[in-house]
Amino acid sequence: MRKAITLFVLGILALLPFEAQADGVHFYISEGVSNETLKTKMESAVNRILNEINEAQAADRDLNFTTMGVNQSVRKSMEMLWENTPFMCPDEDVVERCITTGSGYQVRNIPLIMKPTGNRNFSDEDYQEAVISFDRQGNVESFTLSISNNLYMNIINNNLELTDLRRRQMILDYVEQFRTAYNQKDIRFLNQVFSDDALIITGRVITQRHAEGFSTQKIEYNRQSKQQYIQNLTRIFKNARYFKVTFDDINVLRHPVNPNYYGVTLHQGWTNNRYHDEGYLFLLWDFTDENAPQIHVRTWQPDKLNGRPLPREEIFTLSDFDIQ
Numbered sequence: 001m002r003k004a005i006t007l008f009v010l011g012i013l014a015l016l017p018f019e020a021q022a023d024g025v026h027f028y029i030s031e032g033v034s035n036e037t038l039k040t041k042m043e044s045a046v047n048r049i050l051n052e053i054n055e056a057q058a059a060d061r062d063l064n065f066t067t068m069g070v071n072q073s074v075r076k077s078m079e080m081l082w083e084n085t086p087f088m089c090p091d092e093d094v095v096e097r098c099i100t101t102g103s104g105y106q107v108r109n110i111p112l113i114m115k116p117t118g119n120r121n122f123s124d125e126d127y128q129e130a131v132i133s134f135d136r137q138g139n140v141e142s143f144t145l146s147i148s149n150n151l152y153m154n155i156i157n158n159n160l161e162l163t164d165l166r167r168r169q170m171i172l173d174y175v176e177q178f179r180t181a182y183n184q185k186d187i188r189f190l191n192q193v194f195s196d197d198a199l200i201i202t203g204r205v206i207t208q209r210h211a212e213g214f215s216t217q218k219i220e221y222n223r224q225s226k227q228q229y230i231q232n233l234t235r236i237f238k239n240a241r242y243f244k245v246t247f248d249d250i251n252v253l254r255h256p257v258n259p260n261y262y263g264v265t266l267h268q269g270w271t272n273n274r275y276h277d278e279g280y281l282f283l284l285w286d287f288t289d290e291n292a293p294q295i296h297v298r299t300w301q302p303d304k305l306n307g308r309p310l311p312r313e314e315i316f317t318l319s320d321f322d323i324q
Helices: 002-015 036-059 072-084 149-156 162-184 187-193 226-239
Strands: 026-029 093-096 098-100 104-114 127-135 140-145 194-209 215-224 243-254 261-272 276-286 294-302
Touching (some): 026 104, 036 104, 036 127, 036 140, 072 162, 140 162, 149 162, 149 243, 162 276, 187 194, 194 226, 215 226
Parallel strands (some): 194 294
Antiparallel strands (some): 127 140, 194 215, 243 261, 261 276
């Protein structure tokens, strides 16, 4: 009887797809795609990527992109991220829904453990999530580090007007690309996304000591051109082993007169092997050319002053800048 049961189980296993029998990561799309052929194609692509990532991490080697079957753009992006912060997928089974975008599809919330170069120890703080985007044919278009799903859905559901919803998806996609570019040290993307006349403002806390024996703090703002900012950032990238940029709060506002302009305020964490800070990042995005949106303003402010959270009215927003 036991032999018969064993043969029956083996027979069932023989009918399962090869990926389901193999050790490693098994990725499934729970909903969002009705076309079974397309769904299977995307699932297979994600499985190839995640299993190759884990095998490369275990063997302490470079990624094999022939195994993944991704295009040159995705390959270059993943190579840069891998060089700075190699990563792995810690889960054996990953089940996520598929989201329809203006240009295709996305799967989000893919768990990753980042392993910065020079830091061989994992910790809870190394946990991040990835988003993989596909075109309408199910081909992988990008692999980026994502903002949290709660932040993403809050922004997506904030306005149900069709055109604005599409723009909000685009903005969030570019915010995730923007974040990933710092983790990748991708100076080319950052140089491209800032307009030539971009205004860069960075605040730092200055402590003033008074004769009466007490001290107070104020924020001193420094203005840079795009060229100065890119030069300074290039030097910082060169001297730091790795970067970790995170966003844990986000607010998106459309300009009341010019619908192509959006103000994006984010609470940012910035970490490398030498330095850590947290503060508010404001970006003024111009989506006049949707194929090549640009940032006209970037500001950064510390999130605390005199030991207290920076007052909300002092955080830069869309209303602080005139759009000609």
